[in-house]
Amino acid sequence: MNKKKRRLAIRSIILAILIAAIAYTVYVTATKDTNQLIKVGDQAPNFVLTDLDGKKHQLADYKGQGVLLNFWGTWCPPCKEEMPALNTAYDEFKNQGVQVISINIAQSDFEVRNFVDNYKLNFPMTIDKTKSVMRTYNVDQLPATFLIDQTGKIKKILTYGITEPEFIAYMESIKP
Template sequence: MRRALVSLVLLLASLLLSVAPCLAVKLNSPAPDFVLKDLHGVKQALSAYKGKLVLLNFWSTTCPPCVQELPSLNELYKEQKQAGLVVLGIALDPAEKPVRELVGKLKIEYPTMLDSNKDVYFDSYGLFGQPVSVIVDRTGLVREKIIGAVDWNSPQIKAKMNSYLKGR
């Protein structure tokens, strides 16, 4: 009986691992649309930003690298929003209060939403790890997934974002 149970568990694990990559959003494919409420209670739909370059930043208050990159992401947003950059912060915290407090403390200007159940993060985008950023071009296609913290003010990142903003 025990041997059969172990075999069943191993079979299920291998099936889940083989399916997980299929769930992950793929480069050059349409970005899955979603609707989440921001910290002001306003519903934000990804589809509302078609025609703009959208940077989705998945993070949480309990992730030090996530928190560390937020100020530079905010600066990038402030510098390039007139050129068509939209940043949507998607916090994965189970509660709104710590997110609201951190966003206020850091004076984050771009919309921040809560994905407490990880419906967008895991179910729609198939992501793992934090922080993770997804760049969606003006036509709604996923152009890049960036895993890990980034200095959004580095010359390389700024050049990359400028290139996306120009449609290249």
């Protein structure tokens, strides 16, 4: 009889835990904030990030120019592959009214600086330490590139590694 009472008690506890877990999941789902999905044609959300040289980059400061936002990580193979191509395209367009803001996702300054030095990159390299910009732009896959025109509207969202000819064509499309 003692075994039956113990088994009933254990089953009751397990059932209570399952009910609590289900109730919590339903509550969280019902009360969570709904993230607005960013889509082509939307005004690009403003942000301020600091680059490796300590310079602040606020998207609103680039109004009147085309901006290519590139979200990436040092551990991401397609990100590594596209960086030299992005660097070449940046060199070609930086004096034509198209800017690049590269946004690393929450890695250390040391890791990012080593990556930049190894690849000899010369465009602004920022780090989204809190992932707030990543969340604002609904980035869930790297690399992610947003093309923003001179009015601040998103013209294209790309979630794959981009080649040099593609970067050049995309930057040409947002050139003022």
